[in-house]
Amino acid sequence: MKGVITIFCLPQELEDLALTLNGLKRNSVFLDGSVNYKVDITMCLSDELTDWEGTKLPKEYIKNRTIELVEKYLDWCEWDLLWDSENVLGCVSQRRYSLENNPDADFFIWLDTDMFFKDSTLFYMQETYKTILSSNGPNMFVITPEFVKQWDDTWDVVVNKKYHLAKVNYHLTADIYKESLEDMGEINIVELPYLKFAGGWFTLITKPLLDRTGVPESFGHYGLEDTLAHYLEALRK
Secondary structure, eight states: EEEEEEEOOOGGGGHHHHHHHHHHHHTTTTTOOOSSEEEEEOOOOTTTOOOGOOOOOOHHHHHHHHHHHHHHHHHTTTEEEOOSSSOOHHHHHHHHHHHHHHOSSSSEEEEEETTTTTTTHHHHHHHHHHHHHHTOOSSSSSEOOOBOOSOOOOGGGGGGGGGSSSSSGGTTTTOOHHHSSSSOOOOOOOOOSSSOOOOEEEEEEEEHHHHHHHOOOTTTSSOOOOHHHHHHHHHOO
Protein backbone atom coordinates (compact mmCIF):
# COMPACT_ATOMS: atom_id res chain seq x y z
CA MET A 1 0.00 0.00 0.00
CA LYS A 2 1.40 3.40 -0.96
CA GLY A 3 0.49 6.91 0.12
CA VAL A 4 1.89 10.07 -1.46
CA ILE A 5 2.08 13.33 0.49
CA THR A 6 2.35 16.25 -1.93
CA ILE A 7 3.68 19.69 -0.96
CA PHE A 8 4.24 22.88 -2.95
CA CYS A 9 6.50 25.53 -1.44
CA LEU A 10 7.74 28.99 -2.38
CA PRO A 11 11.13 30.32 -1.17
CA GLN A 12 9.48 32.64 1.37
CA GLU A 13 7.85 29.54 2.93
CA LEU A 14 11.18 27.81 3.57
CA GLU A 15 10.93 27.79 7.36
CA ASP A 16 7.26 26.77 7.16
CA LEU A 17 8.51 23.79 5.18
CA ALA A 18 10.98 23.03 7.98
CA LEU A 19 8.13 22.90 10.52
CA THR A 20 6.01 20.76 8.18
CA LEU A 21 8.75 18.20 7.57
CA ASN A 22 9.59 18.11 11.27
CA GLY A 23 5.90 17.44 11.95
CA LEU A 24 5.85 14.57 9.46
CA LYS A 25 8.96 13.10 11.04
CA ARG A 26 7.26 13.17 14.45
CA ASN A 27 4.18 11.55 12.89
CA SER A 28 6.30 8.77 11.39
CA VAL A 29 7.12 7.45 14.87
CA PHE A 30 3.54 6.20 15.25
CA LEU A 31 3.33 4.37 11.91
CA ASP A 32 3.38 0.57 11.71
CA GLY A 33 4.90 0.14 8.26
CA SER A 34 1.67 -1.05 6.64
CA VAL A 35 1.78 1.91 4.25
CA ASN A 36 4.83 2.95 2.26
CA TYR A 37 5.02 6.71 2.02
CA LYS A 38 6.52 9.05 -0.52
CA VAL A 39 6.71 12.82 -0.06
CA ASP A 40 6.63 14.85 -3.28
CA ILE A 41 7.97 18.38 -2.74
CA THR A 42 8.37 21.26 -5.14
CA MET A 43 10.51 24.12 -3.90
CA CYS A 44 9.64 26.55 -6.66
CA LEU A 45 12.77 28.44 -7.69
CA SER A 46 11.20 29.77 -10.87
CA ASP A 47 12.32 33.23 -11.97
CA GLU A 48 8.69 33.87 -12.92
CA LEU A 49 7.53 33.89 -9.28
CA THR A 50 10.61 35.24 -7.49
CA ASP A 51 12.67 38.35 -8.20
CA TRP A 52 16.01 36.81 -7.36
CA GLU A 53 17.87 40.05 -8.11
CA GLY A 54 15.91 41.75 -5.33
CA THR A 55 16.10 39.00 -2.68
CA LYS A 56 18.52 38.90 0.25
CA LEU A 57 18.80 35.10 0.20
CA PRO A 58 20.23 33.72 -3.04
CA LYS A 59 18.65 30.85 -4.91
CA GLU A 60 21.55 28.57 -4.02
CA TYR A 61 20.93 29.07 -0.29
CA ILE A 62 17.24 28.17 -0.66
CA LYS A 63 18.18 25.07 -2.63
CA ASN A 64 20.84 23.90 -0.18
CA ARG A 65 18.63 24.55 2.86
CA THR A 66 15.77 22.61 1.28
CA ILE A 67 18.03 19.62 0.59
CA GLU A 68 19.27 19.81 4.19
CA LEU A 69 15.70 19.74 5.54
CA VAL A 70 14.60 16.87 3.31
CA GLU A 71 17.61 14.73 4.19
CA LYS A 72 17.20 15.49 7.89
CA TYR A 73 13.47 14.86 8.26
CA LEU A 74 12.47 12.44 5.50
CA ASP A 75 14.76 9.52 6.28
CA TRP A 76 11.64 7.49 7.14
CA CYS A 77 10.17 7.51 3.63
CA GLU A 78 10.80 7.86 -0.08
CA TRP A 79 10.89 11.42 -1.38
CA ASP A 80 11.08 13.40 -4.60
CA LEU A 81 12.29 17.00 -4.85
CA LEU A 82 11.45 19.21 -7.82
CA TRP A 83 12.94 22.62 -8.51
CA ASP A 84 12.64 24.69 -11.66
CA SER A 85 9.86 23.02 -13.61
CA GLU A 86 7.75 25.66 -15.36
CA ASN A 87 4.93 23.09 -15.30
CA VAL A 88 4.66 23.33 -11.50
CA LEU A 89 4.09 26.90 -10.32
CA GLY A 90 1.41 26.34 -7.70
CA CYS A 91 -0.24 23.79 -5.42
CA VAL A 92 -2.71 22.67 -8.11
CA SER A 93 -0.05 21.90 -10.70
CA GLN A 94 1.91 20.21 -7.89
CA ARG A 95 -1.04 17.88 -7.25
CA ARG A 96 -1.38 17.24 -10.98
CA TYR A 97 2.34 16.36 -11.12
CA SER A 98 2.06 13.95 -8.19
CA LEU A 99 -1.00 12.22 -9.65
CA GLU A 100 0.65 11.75 -13.02
CA ASN A 101 3.97 10.55 -11.61
CA ASN A 102 2.71 8.09 -8.99
CA PRO A 103 0.54 5.56 -10.83
CA ASP A 104 1.18 2.99 -8.10
CA ALA A 105 -0.22 5.18 -5.29
CA ASP A 106 -3.33 4.12 -3.38
CA PHE A 107 -4.05 7.56 -1.96
CA PHE A 108 -2.73 11.10 -1.90
CA ILE A 109 -2.50 13.57 0.95
CA TRP A 110 -2.53 17.24 -0.02
CA LEU A 111 -0.57 19.26 2.54
CA ASP A 112 0.13 23.00 2.65
CA THR A 113 3.12 24.33 4.56
CA ASP A 114 1.00 26.70 6.67
CA MET A 115 -0.85 23.83 8.36
CA PHE A 116 -0.08 22.78 11.94
CA PHE A 117 -1.07 19.20 12.76
CA LYS A 118 -0.95 16.77 15.66
CA ASP A 119 1.76 14.11 15.93
CA SER A 120 -0.87 11.41 15.45
CA THR A 121 -2.64 12.88 12.40
CA LEU A 122 -0.96 10.72 9.76
CA PHE A 123 -1.56 7.55 11.78
CA TYR A 124 -5.27 8.27 12.13
CA MET A 125 -5.60 9.23 8.47
CA GLN A 126 -4.08 5.98 7.25
CA GLU A 127 -6.01 3.87 9.75
CA THR A 128 -9.26 5.53 8.69
CA TYR A 129 -8.41 4.77 5.08
CA LYS A 130 -7.71 1.11 5.87
CA THR A 131 -10.85 0.79 8.00
CA ILE A 132 -13.12 2.09 5.23
CA LEU A 133 -11.60 -0.31 2.70
CA SER A 134 -11.73 -3.31 5.03
CA SER A 135 -15.44 -2.70 5.69
CA ASN A 136 -16.16 -3.09 1.97
CA GLY A 137 -16.79 0.62 1.70
CA PRO A 138 -16.36 2.63 -1.50
CA ASN A 139 -12.90 3.12 -2.95
CA MET A 140 -13.62 6.71 -3.99
CA PHE A 141 -13.69 8.97 -0.95
CA VAL A 142 -12.10 11.91 0.84
CA ILE A 143 -10.94 11.95 4.46
CA THR A 144 -10.56 15.29 6.23
CA PRO A 145 -9.28 15.72 9.78
CA GLU A 146 -11.27 18.01 12.07
CA PHE A 147 -10.26 21.63 12.53
CA VAL A 148 -10.93 24.59 14.74
CA LYS A 149 -13.49 27.14 13.58
CA GLN A 150 -12.41 29.08 10.54
CA TRP A 151 -15.16 30.07 8.15
CA ASP A 152 -18.97 30.09 8.06
CA ASP A 153 -21.19 27.46 9.68
CA THR A 154 -21.34 25.27 6.56
CA TRP A 155 -17.82 24.19 7.52
CA ASP A 156 -18.89 22.96 10.96
CA VAL A 157 -19.13 19.40 9.61
CA VAL A 158 -15.31 19.35 9.66
CA VAL A 159 -14.93 21.47 12.80
CA ASN A 160 -14.47 19.78 16.17
CA LYS A 161 -17.68 20.24 18.18
CA LYS A 162 -15.71 22.03 20.88
CA TYR A 163 -15.37 24.97 18.47
CA HIS A 164 -18.84 25.12 16.91
CA LEU A 165 -19.74 28.19 18.95
CA ALA A 166 -16.43 29.93 18.35
CA LYS A 167 -16.36 33.06 16.24
CA VAL A 168 -15.68 32.94 12.52
CA ASN A 169 -11.92 33.18 11.84
CA TYR A 170 -11.14 31.76 15.27
CA HIS A 171 -8.06 30.14 13.70
CA LEU A 172 -6.45 33.56 13.31
CA THR A 173 -6.13 34.01 17.08
CA ALA A 174 -5.96 30.38 18.27
CA ASP A 175 -2.93 29.11 20.15
CA ILE A 176 -2.02 26.33 17.74
CA TYR A 177 0.28 24.55 20.18
CA LYS A 178 -2.31 24.50 22.94
CA GLU A 179 -5.11 23.48 20.56
CA SER A 180 -3.12 20.67 18.95
CA LEU A 181 -1.80 19.19 22.18
CA GLU A 182 -5.12 19.09 24.02
CA ASP A 183 -7.00 15.80 24.22
CA MET A 184 -9.98 16.14 21.90
CA GLY A 185 -11.68 12.99 23.15
CA GLU A 186 -12.42 9.70 21.46
CA ILE A 187 -11.40 9.39 17.81
CA ASN A 188 -14.29 8.48 15.49
CA ILE A 189 -14.95 8.15 11.79
CA VAL A 190 -17.99 10.20 10.80
CA GLU A 191 -19.63 10.17 7.39
CA LEU A 192 -20.49 13.74 6.48
CA PRO A 193 -24.02 14.71 5.43
CA TYR A 194 -22.40 16.56 2.53
CA LEU A 195 -18.85 16.67 1.25
CA LYS A 196 -16.72 19.44 2.65
CA PHE A 197 -12.97 19.63 2.42
CA ALA A 198 -10.24 22.05 1.41
CA GLY A 199 -7.15 21.12 -0.52
CA GLY A 200 -3.99 21.24 1.58
CA TRP A 201 -5.57 20.62 4.98
CA PHE A 202 -3.93 17.19 5.35
CA THR A 203 -6.76 16.00 3.11
CA LEU A 204 -6.58 12.35 2.00
CA ILE A 205 -8.05 11.55 -1.41
CA THR A 206 -8.13 8.06 -2.86
CA LYS A 207 -6.49 7.48 -6.21
CA PRO A 208 -9.64 5.99 -7.80
CA LEU A 209 -11.42 9.28 -7.08
CA LEU A 210 -8.56 11.36 -8.47
CA ASP A 211 -8.32 9.08 -11.49
CA ARG A 212 -11.92 9.94 -12.19
CA THR A 213 -11.69 13.67 -11.60
CA GLY A 214 -8.12 14.31 -12.65
CA VAL A 215 -6.57 17.70 -11.96
CA PRO A 216 -7.47 19.51 -15.20
CA GLU A 217 -4.83 21.58 -17.00
CA SER A 218 -7.49 24.29 -17.34
CA PHE A 219 -7.23 24.95 -13.60
CA GLY A 220 -3.69 26.18 -14.13
CA HIS A 221 -1.29 26.32 -11.22
CA TYR A 222 -3.72 27.47 -8.54
CA GLY A 223 -7.44 26.92 -8.78
CA LEU A 224 -10.56 25.05 -7.74
CA GLU A 225 -9.48 21.42 -7.94
CA ASP A 226 -11.16 20.59 -4.62
CA THR A 227 -14.44 22.04 -5.92
CA LEU A 228 -14.32 19.73 -8.95
CA ALA A 229 -13.78 16.71 -6.71
CA HIS A 230 -16.76 17.86 -4.60
CA TYR A 231 -18.96 17.95 -7.66
CA LEU A 232 -17.95 14.58 -9.09
CA GLU A 233 -18.13 12.85 -5.73
CA ALA A 234 -21.70 14.18 -5.36
CA LEU A 235 -22.56 12.75 -8.79
CA ARG A 236 -21.21 9.35 -7.72
CA LYS A 237 -23.73 9.25 -4.88
